Amino acid sequence: MRKFTVFVFVAALLVLSLGVTAQGEFAGQTIVVVTQTGRSIGGPVEDFAPEWEAMTGADVQLQQFAFGELYEKMITAFETGSIDYDMMIFPADWAGDFMAPGYLEPMPQELLDALEPDDIIPLYADRITAWGDTVYALPYDGDSHMMYYRKDLVNPESPYAAEFEAEYGYPLDEPQTWDQYFDIATFFNGREVETAGEMLPIYGVAEAQRRNAQSYWVYLSHAAGYAKTPGNPCFFFDCADMTPEVNNPGFVRALEEYVALRALGPEEMINWDVADTRVQFPAGISVFNIDWGDVGPISYNPDASVIVGDTGFAPLPGGTEYWDSQADAWVTPESGVNRAPFIAFGGWIIGVAADSDVKEAALDFAAFMARPELVRQLATIPDTGINPSRYSQLNVEDVSLWVESGFDEEGAVDYLSAILEGISHPNYVLDIRIRGSAEYLSVLDTEVARALVGEITAQEALDNVAAQWNDITDRLGREEQLAQYRASVGYGE
Amino acid sequence: MARQAKAGDAPFDRNVVMKRVFLSPAIIILLALSIFPLLWSLGMSVTDIQRGDNRGAAAAAEAGEDSGFLGLGFNITLQNYQRMFSDQRLHSTIRNTLVFVFSGVTIQYVIGFGLAMVLNQDFRGRSIVRVIFLMPMMMSPVAAAYAGRMMFDSSISPLAQFQRTLTDTLQGIGAILPGTFLDDAVVRIPWLTDAGWAPVTMVLIDSWQWIPFVTLLLLAGMQTIPDELYEAAKVDGANSLQILRSITFPILLPISATVILIRGLEIFKIIDIIMVTTGGGPGNATESLTMYIFDTALTFGNYGYAASISFALLATVILFATVFLAGMRRITPR
Numbered sequence: 001m002r003k004f005t006v007f008v009f010v011a012a013l014l015v016l017s018l019g020v021t022a023q024g025e026f027a028g029q030t031i032v033v034v035t036q037t038g039r040s041i042g043g044p045v046e047d048f049a050p051e052w053e054a055m056t057g058a059d060v061q062l063q064q065f066a067f068g069e070l071y072e073k074m075i076t077a078f079e080t081g082s083i084d085y086d087m088m089i090f091p092a093d094w095a096g097d098f099m100a101p102g103y104l105e106p107m108p109q110e111l112l113d114a115l116e117p118d119d120i121i122p123l124y125a126d127r128i129t130a131w132g133d134t135v136y137a138l139p140y141d142g143d144s145h146m147m148y149y150r151k152d153l154v155n156p157e158s159p160y161a162a163e164f165e166a167e168y169g170y171p172l173d174e175p176q177t178w179d180q181y182f183d184i185a186t187f188f189n190g191r192e193v194e195t196a197g198e199m200l201p202i203y204g205v206a207e208a209q210r211r212n213a214q215s216y217w218v219y220l221s222h223a224a225g226y227a228k229t230p231g232n233p234c235f236f237f238d239c240a241d242m243t244p245e246v247n248n249p250g251f252v253r254a255l256e257e258y259v260a261l262r263a264l265g266p267e268e269m270i271n272w273d274v275a276d277t278r279v280q281f282p283a284g285i286s287v288f289n290i291d292w293g294d295v296g297p298i299s300y301n302p303d304a305s306v307i308v309g310d311t312g313f314a315p316l317p318g319g320t321e322y323w324d325s326q327a328d329a330w331v332t333p334e335s336g337v338n339r340a341p342f343i344a345f346g347g348w349i350i351g352v353a354a355d356s357d358v359k360e361a362a363l364d365f366a367a368f369m370a371r372p373e374l375v376r377q378l379a380t381i382p383d384t385g386i387n388p389s390r391y392s393q394l395n396v397e398d399v400s401l402w403v404e405s406g407f408d409e410e411g412a413v414d415y416l417s418a419i420l421e422g423i424s425h426p427n428y429v430l431d432i433r434i435r436g437s438a439e440y441l442s443v444l445d446t447e448v449a450r451a452l453v454g455e456i457t458a459q460e461a462l463d464n465v466a467a468q469w470n471d472i473t474d475r476l477g478r479e480e481q482l483a484q485y486r487a488s489v490g491y492g493e
Numbered sequence: 494m495a496r497q498a499k500a501g502d503a504p505f506d507r508n509v510v511m512k513r514v515f516l517s518p519a520i521i522i523l524l525a526l527s528i529f530p531l532l533w534s535l536g537m538s539v540t541d542i543q544r545g546d547n548r549g550a551a552a553a554a555e556a557g558e559d560s561g562f563l564g565l566g567f568n569i570t571l572q573n574y575q576r577m578f579s580d581q582r583l584h585s586t587i588r589n590t591l592v593f594v595f596s597g598v599t600i601q602y603v604i605g606f607g608l609a610m611v612l613n614q615d616f617r618g619r620s621i622v623r624v625i626f627l628m629p630m631m632m633s634p635v636a637a638a639y640a641g642r643m644m645f646d647s648s649i650s651p652l653a654q655f656q657r658t659l660t661d662t663l664q665g666i667g668a669i670l671p672g673t674f675l676d677d678a679v680v681r682i683p684w685l686t687d688a689g690w691a692p693v694t695m696v697l698i699d700s701w702q703w704i705p706f707v708t709l710l711l712l713a714g715m716q717t718i719p720d721e722l723y724e725a726a727k728v729d730g731a732n733s734l735q736i737l738r739s740i741t742f743p744i745l746l747p748i749s750a751t752v753i754l755i756r757g758l759e760i761f762k763i764i765d766i767i768m769v770t771t772g773g774g775p776g777n778a779t780e781s782l783t784m785y786i787f788d789t790a791l792t793f794g795n796y797g798y799a800a801s802i803s804f805a806l807l808a809t810v811i812l813f814a815t816v817f818l819a820g821m822r823r824i825t826p827r
Contacts, residue, residue: 072791075544097544211774267647267686270775439793446582446777453688453776475543 024057026361033365034074035089037064040385041141041348042089044378045369052368058361071097071438078103078353086356087366089140092128092346096434096484099131104351105359107135116372119390123423127430128346132487136351138370142389143347144422145221147181148281148289148299149174150202151312153193154184160193177337178225178257178317181288185264188287195284196306204264206277206286211449213273216441217344217431218290219448223254224429225319228340229326230333233489235429236440237469238325242482244469246444247462249330250323255458259451270452282307290316292344293379293387296415300406301382309408313418315425316341341422342429347389380405387419394420434484436476443468538574538801542567544794573801582777583785583802589692590761590782597696597760598753604700605707605752610741612708613715623712630705638769641698645684645770656680688778691771695779698766703759707752714748715741743825750821754814761810782806 033049035042042064049060063085065073070090075097077084090098098104112135117125124139153160156171164172168183175181185204192199208215227250228235237244245251262270265286272280274291281289282298282305289295298304299311318339321332331338350370352362368374376393378386380401388394394416402412422428432440444465451461473481486492577583612623629637644650659680667675684694718741726736742749764783767773773780786806790799 069791072794075794079544210772211776212768212772267683270686271642271771273772436793439795442788442792446773446780449774450776453774453778455688455776475541 024055026358026364027057029057029358029361030059030061031086031356031358031362031365032061032063032084033087033089034063034065034070034085035348036067036070039383044374044384044386045089048369048374049365052365056361056364058358058365060365074098081355083353083355083357085353086358086362087350087352089348089350089369092137092143092349093431093433093437095128095131095136096437096488098351099134099136100435100484100487103354104136105354105356105363107138107352108363111363111367112138115367115370116390116392119372119392121389121391121394121423123343123428124347124389127490128343129349137349138351138366139347139389140350140370140375141348141386142393142419142423143292143345143387144341144343144419144428145217145290145292145316146341146418146422147175147314147316148291148295149312149314150193150284150287150307150310152307152310153188153202153287154312160187160191174312174314175317177320178222178254179320181317182257182260182264185261185288189264200284202284203266203286205261205288206265206269206272206281207258207261207288207290208272208274208277209258209262209265209270209452210273210276211445214345215273216445216448217342218274219255219258219444220429220431221290221316221342221344222258223251224340224342225317225322225338226250226254227323227325228338228427228429229322229324229331230338230340230427232326233430233491234485235489236432237473237482237485239482239486239489239491242473242478242485244466244473245325246469247459247466248323248325250319250325251462252458253319253323255448255451255462258448259454259458262452279304282311293415293419294382294385297380297382297405297407300408300411302406304382308406309411311411313411313415315339315418315422338427339425340427340429341425342431343423344431346431346433347387348385376401380407388416389423396420430489433488434481436472436481439472440469443472534800535804537797538804539569539571540567540797541570541572542797544796567797573798574805576798577801577805582780583782585777586780586782586785589778589780590763592692593696593699593763593781594757594760596693597699598757600696600700601704601707601756602749602753605704606711606749608704608708609711609715610737612712627705627709629702630709632702634702634765635769637702638698638766641694641701641766642685642770645694645698647681647683647686652684656682685771686775688775691775691778695763695766695770698770699760699763703756707756710748710752711745714745718744746821746825750818750825754817757813757817758810761806761813 033045035045042062045060045062049062052058053060071094074085074088074090074094076082078098078101088098107129115138120139121142124142125135129135129137129139151174152158154172154174155161156173158164158172161172164184164187167187170180172184172187175184187204188202189204190201193202194200195202208218224235227245227248233239234245236246266272266280274294277289277291278295278298280286281291281295282301284306296311296313300308302308305311316339318337320337321330322338322340323329324331350366352359352366356362372390372392375386375390378384379388379393382405396413396416399407399409399412399416402416403409407415431437434440447456447461447465447468450456451458456464608626612619612626632640644652647653660678663675663678663680667673667678683690685691722740723736726740731739762783763781764787767779767781767784771779773784782802783806786799786802789795789802
C-alpha cells in the first residue's frame with residue numbers, strides 16, 4: 001500500500017514536471033506525418049522537425065512507406081476514417097482522390113498569406129495545390145520534365161559541329177525539336193568521345209523505359225509536343241465527352257519515336273527507371289537524358305558525376321507539328337516548333353487531413369516545412385527530391401545559393417532558366433489528376449511496354465489504351481470523371 | 494476398462510465434451526483468422542466494390558439515388574468472373590505464371606535431385622560444402638533478385654564480361670581458321686532485355702535460390718534409405734542407373750511429391766523477383782498473376798475484381814494440387 005502511494009506521488013510529480021517543462025503552442029500534441037521512404041522528400045522532415053518540436057512543444061512522428069504502397073496507405077486511412085495520419089506529403093497527381101472528396105483541410109488564407117504567395121509560380125499556387133477554387137495543399141517541390149545534354153559535345157564550336165552540319169544540314173546546337181534531338185542522338189550513338197579525360201564510346205540517349213516504374217512519364221514528355229494543342233488545356237481526354245485522345249496520331253508518332261530510341265541507348269535501358277538514368281547520365285554514358293530537375297544538382301556532385309560543368313539544361317524539345325484533335329489534322333506552328341512542357345507528376349505537396357484531431361498543429365508544421373527560406377535551401381541540395389516551385393528559387397539574378405551548393409554561375413543560370421521556361425510556358429501539359437489516375441497510367445505503362453519490345457505496334461498499343469481508358473471511365477462514372485478532368489485542367493475558366 | 498460407446502447410448506459423454514471445450518479456442522481462432530477472411534473475400538468477388546465507393550454511396554443516399562447493396566456503395570454482380578474471360582492482360586499473366594511453374598519446378602527438381610545424390614556421397618569437407626550450398630536459400634528473395642539483376646545485366650556484369658571474352662576467343666580462333674563460322678561468332682544473350690529470354694532468367698534466379706531447398710529435402714530422404722538395399726542390389730549385379738531407377742527414385746517418391754508440390758505452389762505466387770528485376774517487362778513477358786492481383790487491388794482499387802482473380806487462382810492451385818497428388822498416389826509403390 002505504501003509502495004503504491006509512493007508510486008502515485010512520484011507519477012504525479014512527473015506529470016507536473018512535464019507540464020512545467022513542455023511549453024509551446026502545441027505542447028503535448030503529436031502529429032503523424034506520412035510520405036515515401038528514403039531521404040528523398042521525407043529526409044528534410046527528419047532533419048527539420050526537431051527545430052519545430054523545440055519551438056512548439058509538439059512531437060512529430062514520421063511514417064514512411066515505399067512509393068508503391070503509399071497511395072494505398074493514405075487512401076485507406078481516408079476512406080476508413082481511421083485518422084492514421086495528420087499531415088501528408090504526397091504526389092500532386094492524387095488530387096482527384098484526396099482533394100475532390102474533401103479528405104484534406106482547406107488551407108487557411110492567413111497561412112497562405114504568410115508564405116509569400118506572390119513568390120509561388122501560378123502553376124503551383126492556382127492549379128497543382130488547388131481543386132477548383134480551394135487550396136488544399138502547400139507547394140513543397142516543383143516537378144516538370146526537362147532535357148539534359150552534354151554541352152561539351154553539343155554546341156556550335158564542338159569538334160563534331162562541322163561533320164554534323166555536313167551530314168544533317170543544320171548547325172549542331174541545343175535541340176529545339178524532337179527531330180533534332182533524334183538526329184543528334186543518332187549522330188553520336190556508338191561514337192568515341194572524350195569523357196573525363198578518356199576516349200570512350202557514348203550512347204545517344206539514356207531514357208527510363210522500365211515497365212512498372214516511371215517511364216510512361218518520359219514517353220508522355222515526347223507526346224506533349226506532338227499532341228498538345230495550344231489554347232486547349234485538355235490533353236489526355238476530350239473535354240466534351242471524356243473520349244481518350246491517347247490514340248490520336250500525335251501520341252502514336254511520339255510512341256514510335258520513343259520505341260526507336262531503344263536503338264540509341266544501352267540495351268539495358270529497357271530495365272532502367274529514373275533512379276538508374278540518374279546514375280548513368282552523370283557517369284557520362286549518353287548525350288541526352290530526360291528527367292525531372294533532380295539531375296541538375298547530381299550532375300554537379302563530383303562524387304556522382306564525371307561531367308561536372310559539361311551538362312547543358314534545357315526545356316523539353318517540341319514537335320515540328322502537332323495533332324489538333326478538334327480540327328482532326330496536323331498543324332505546323334508559325335514558329336516551327338510546338339513546345340508543350342510536361343508537368344509530369346506535378347511535384348510533392350503538403351496536405352493536412354480534414355479529420356485530424358491536431359489540425360492546428362499539423363497546419364503549423366506544414367507551413368514550417370513549406371516556408372520559402374527552407375524550400376529554397378532544400379532545392380539546392382542533391383537527393384532531397386525537392387525541385388524549385390517559387391520564383392525566388394529560380395531567380396537568375398541571384399544564384400549564390402546554387403553556387404554555394406556546387407554549381408558554377410553559368411550552369412546555375414542555365415538550369416534555372418530551363419525550369420522556369422518549362423513551368424511558366426502557356427502551353428504546359430498537366431498530368432492526369434483525377435480519380436483512378438493510377439489505373440489510367442498503369443494501363444498506359446503496360447501497353448507502352450508491349451510496344452517497346454515490338455509485341456504490338458504503337459497504334460495497336462495506344463488503341464488498347466484508349467479502349468481500356470474508356471472501360472475505366474465507364475466503371476468510375478463518365479460524368480463524374482469528366483467533371484473532375486475539366487476541373488483538374490481548368491477547362492472553361 | 495474403457496467403456497465402449499454403443500448405439501442408443503446417451504449422447505452426453507463427459508470426455509468428448511471436455512475434448513471439444515479444449516479444442517474450441519483453436520477452432521475459433523482458425524475460423525476467425527482464416528475461414529472468415531476467405532469467405533469475406535469470396536463475397537467481395539461477386540461485387541463491383543472498388544476504392545471510393547463508400548463516399549459515392551453516401552452522396553447517392555443523400556440524393557435519394559441507388560446507393561448499392563445495403564447502402565454500402567456496391568452491387569452484387571457476376572461481372573468480375575465474366576470480365577476474366579476477356580481480360581487479355583490476365584490471360585498473359587496466367588501464361589507467364591504457368592511457364593514459371595512448370596519450367597521452374599522441373600529445373601529445380603532435376604538439378605536438386607542430382608545435387609542431393611552428390612552430397613549423399615562421402616567426401617572430405619562434406620559438412621562445409623552443405624552449409625555453403627544452403628546459403629542462397631537463407632537470403633531474402635529481394636536480395637537474391639538484386640544479385641540476379643546484377644549478374645544478368647547485359648553490359649556491366651561478370652556474365653556479360655564472360656560473354657565478351659568468349660566472343661573474342663571464338664573470333665580469335667576464327668582468325669586462325671578463316672572460312673569457319675567462328676569468324677563473326679558473337680555470344681550475347683539478352684538475359685533481362687528480351688521478351689523471350691527474360692522469363693528464362695526469372696526461372697534461373699528463382700532456381701538459384703530454391704534448388705538448395707529441394708536438395709535439402711531429397712538429401713534427408715536419401716539418408717533414410719538403408720545401405721542394405723544398395724548392397725543387395727549390387728550383389729545382384731545392378732548398375733548405378735538400375736539402382737537409381739529401382740531403389741532410390743521409388744523410395745523418394747513421397748518426398749519428391751511433397752517437394753514438387755511446395756515449390757509449385759510457391760512459384761504460383763512469384764512476385765518479388767519480378768518486381769526487382771524487370772517490373773513485369775519487357776512488354777508483358779514476366780508479369781505474374783500475383784503481380785497483377787496486387788496491382789488490381791492496391792494500385793487500381795478494384796477490390797471485387799482482385800478478389801475474383803484470387804479465387805480463380807485458388808481454384809486453379811487446388812485443382813493442380815489434387816490432380817498431382819492423385820497421380821502421385823497411383824504411381825507410388827505400396
